[in-house]
Amino acid sequence: MKSLRLRDLSKTYFDPYAGAHVTAVHDVSLTVQQGEFVSIVGPSGCGKTTLLNMIAGFIPVSGGEILLDGRAVKGPGPERGVVFQSFALFPWKTVLENVGFGPKMRGLKKTECERIAREYLALAGLAHAADRYPNELSGGMQQRVGVVRALANNPDVLLMDEPFASVDAQTRMTLQEELTRIWQERRPTIIFITHDVGEAVFLADRVVVLSRGRVLKELAVPLPRPRAWDLLIEDAAFKALSGQVLQLVRSA
Amino acid sequence: MTPLLKAWSLYARWTARYPAVRAIVPFIPVVALWAMVAESGMFPRVFFPGPLEVVRSFGSLVYKGILPDYLEDSVVRLAVGAAAGMALGIPLGVLVGMNSRARAMLWPILLFFQAIGDIAWLPILLIWFGFSLTTMTFVIVYTVLFPVVLNTALGVRSVPLELHRAARSLGASRARVVWEVVLPGALPNIMTGLRNGLGYGWRALIAAEIIVGTSGIGFLMFDARRAGSVVEILLGMIVLGLLWYIVDGWVLAPIERATGQRWGLVTQ
Numbered sequence: 001m002k003s004l005r006l007r008d009l010s011k012t013y014f015d016p017y018a019g020a021h022v023t024a025v026h027d028v029s030l031t032v033q034q035g036e037f038v039s040i041v042g043p044s045g046c047g048k049t050t051l052l053n054m055i056a057g058f059i060p061v062s063g064g065e066i067l068l069d070g071r072a073v074k075g076p077g078p079e080r081g082v083v084f085q086s087f088a089l090f091p092w093k094t095v096l097e098n099v100g101f102g103p104k105m106r107g108l109k110k111t112e113c114e115r116i117a118r119e120y121l122a123l124a125g126l127a128h129a130a131d132r133y134p135n136e137l138s139g140g141m142q143q144r145v146g147v148v149r150a151l152a153n154n155p156d157v158l159l160m161d162e163p164f165a166s167v168d169a170q171t172r173m174t175l176q177e178e179l180t181r182i183w184q185e186r187r188p189t190i191i192f193i194t195h196d197v198g199e200a201v202f203l204a205d206r207v208v209v210l211s212r213g214r215v216l217k218e219l220a221v222p223l224p225r226p227r228a229w230d231l232l233i234e235d236a237a238f239k240a241l242s243g244q245v246l247q248l249v250r251s252a
Numbered sequence: 253m254t255p256l257l258k259a260w261s262l263y264a265r266w267t268a269r270y271p272a273v274r275a276i277v278p279f280i281p282v283v284a285l286w287a288m289v290a291e292s293g294m295f296p297r298v299f300f301p302g303p304l305e306v307v308r309s310f311g312s313l314v315y316k317g318i319l320p321d322y323l324e325d326s327v328v329r330l331a332v333g334a335a336a337g338m339a340l341g342i343p344l345g346v347l348v349g350m351n352s353r354a355r356a357m358l359w360p361i362l363l364f365f366q367a368i369g370d371i372a373w374l375p376i377l378l379i380w381f382g383f384s385l386t387t388m389t390f391v392i393v394y395t396v397l398f399p400v401v402l403n404t405a406l407g408v409r410s411v412p413l414e415l416h417r418a419a420r421s422l423g424a425s426r427a428r429v430v431w432e433v434v435l436p437g438a439l440p441n442i443m444t445g446l447r448n449g450l451g452y453g454w455r456a457l458i459a460a461e462i463i464v465g466t467s468g469i470g471f472l473m474f475d476a477r478r479a480g481s482v483v484e485i486l487l488g489m490i491v492l493g494l495l496w497y498i499v500d501g502w503v504l505a506p507i508e509r510a511t512g513q514r515w516g517l518v519t520q
Contacts, residue, residue: 058417078423088414091515092436101432105423135516153422 002156004032004055004189008064010213011050024050026213027064032157035187039200042210043249048193051210052161055191056082068156078102081150081188083160087142089134095121095145096130102153120148123182140171147179151188160192164199173229176202180227197246201238202227209248217248275501301483306490309483318472323491326468329385330457333392334450341397341449342442345404346434355405362401370395370456374463388460395456396449400442407441408434440512447504454496 011025025047032038042048053059055066057076066073073080081102089098100117108116121127124144134142143163150158164172180203183190194200200207201221209216223238232238267274283303289295290302297305313319347354348362370391377387411434419433420426435442461470469488476484512518 056417056421058421076417076420078421080421082418082421084414084418086412086414088412088418090415090418090433090436091517092439092511101419101424102422105419105425105428133515149422 002034002069002189004157004191005067006030006051006055006064007067009051009054009061009066010063011047011054011059012062024213025054028210028213028215029064030208030215032189032191034156034189036206037183037190037192037204038206038208039192039194039204040208040210041194041197041200041245041249042216044195046210047213048195048210049161050213052082052159052191052193055157056080056159078105078153079156081153081155081158083143083146083150083158083163085162085165087134087139087146089142089145089149091134094131094133095126095137098134098145099149099152101149106153116152120152121145123151123185124148124178138171139167140175143167143175144178147182151182151186155188157189157191160190162194163192165194165196172199177228179203180225184225195249197242197249201242201245202229202232207241207245209245211248219245275497298480299482301486305483306487309481309487313484313487319487319491322468322472323495326457326461326470327495329388329468330392330450330453333389333453333457334396334446336389337393337396337449337453338400338446340393341400341445342404342435344397345401345442345445346408346430346438348401349405349408349438350430350434362398366398366402370452371459374460378464383464383466388457388464391456391460392453395453396446399448399452400445403441403445403448404438407438407445410441411437436511437517440508440518443504443508443512447500450499450504451496454492458492 007029009025009028010023012021012023014020015022028047028051030038040048040051050059054061055073057073057080068079076082090101093101096114096117099120100113103113103116104110118127118130121130124147126141126144126148129137129141129145134145137145146163147160164175167175176199190203192200192203201223204221207219207221209219219241221241223232223235223241263273263277267277287302287304290297290300294300310319344358348358349355373391373394374387377390381387381390415433415437416429419429424432457468458470458473461468462474465471465474469491473485473488476482476488508518
């Protein structure tokens with residue numbers, strides 16, 4: 001089992017404006033099992049993006065450690081795929097080349113990269129857009145590419161940093177449903193960062209509420225799958241859970 | 253108004269069918285005005301020849317083989333100088349753009365030497381290398397280098413951090429990030445640098461040819477001055493303008509259309 005363990009993870013940095021050290025993440029411990037979908041939710045400034053950037057290896061940790069499959073990780077690596085809020089697609093590569101980028105970096109042959117890329121594009125219903133450039137796609141389509149680009153590299157963990165925050169509300173719901181569908185098909189381990197309580201509950205098996213750099217509470221989400229918005233939006237259990245998380249976030 | 257509108261619609265249809273028309277039509281009134289002034293007898297013909305005389309001189313110089321030879325000399329010098337300038341400038345720009353220590357060390361030096369204009373080097377170059385190809389090449393490389401370095405560095409730094417991170421988390425090594433992310437991301441700026449560099453380089457070359465003077469378009473013009481041939485001077489000036497038009501229209505603009513504009517990095 002390739003579980004991801006965060007042990008007493010903390011991040012302190014020097015704020016030149018305040019002239020003092022600030023602790024953004026404070027002794028966070030968390031274990032995510034293989035194939036699990038965990039949402040981390042919290043108000044802005046709670047340290048959730050800092051936490052994700054540490055797991056991704058984009059910024060060094062100040063204390064504690066990150067263990068993937070029992071081994072400490074350092075720096076960015078292909079076993080931890082990342083989906084960015086800003087999509088971060090390569091504008092000079094076609095959709096196909098973007099999705100095939102991970103396999104290409106692994107040193108696979110061009111035909112093999114293309115085959116993998118096409119397979120994942122089909123998974124997201126994007127087969128027709130393979131030869132387009134990112135700037136020719138809508139925001140929703142761009143982020144679909146962002147998700148399958150990360151998945152095509154077959155990472156042990158998929159880290160998603162508010163990936164649907166910059167698309168319109170209707171598209172967002174569609175993307176959330178598609179993500180749960182793809183997750184059920186492929187069962188990647190996902191850590192999903194969001195400030196949207198409904199999104200956190202809708203997607204995850206478990207919701208972690210973060211507040212001022214600490215884990216405030218962890219809640220299991222025992223809602224049945226597959227999940228669809230038109231069913232869940234009136235569902236009593238969903239409403240109760242969302243309400244509970246919302247209260248925690250607002251009290252934070 | 254109707255005839256004007258009709259003429260405009262004709263122009264629009266013709267330019268749509270033959271894009272070359274767009275490049276030629278605006279010059280018709282300019283040439284016509286030139287011809288009118290020349291024909292009016294306001295100035296002596298020797299000082300102010302008309303378009304036809306220039307065309308005739310063009311024909312004779314092409315026939316004698318002087319113009320093609322000189323043109324080739326100038327273009328080859330520019331191409332070699334530009335290639336060398338880019339070969340030096342792009343890596344240097346990437347280094348300065350990516351490495352803050354290299355930037356701290358090199359930036360003041362770059363600004364200092366950029367300020368010493370290309371032609372300001374000519375006196376010392378003439379002492380060192382004489383009236384030679386080395387002198388001219390040095391001037392062009394020098395002129396092309398700075399716009400390429402400074403713009404490349406700017407372009408490198410304008411690549412969003414997220415793209416670096418995305419590439420790294422997809423398994424790219426630092427070296428591959430340079431090739432796959434930094435260079436294409438900086439390409440629109442590199443093109444701007446190249447455009448400026450070629451423009452300055454072209455001017456510097458003409459100046460160097462006038463001073464160093466063994467062949468080339470600049471030499472042609474200055475030699476014509478010695479012979480008092482205004483026609484050939486005008487011809488040289490027109491060739492300079494035309495050549496830049498061709499470089500821009502056939503080389504630079506197509507590259508820009510196929511890269512930065514296609515990728516949505518620059519607006520048309």
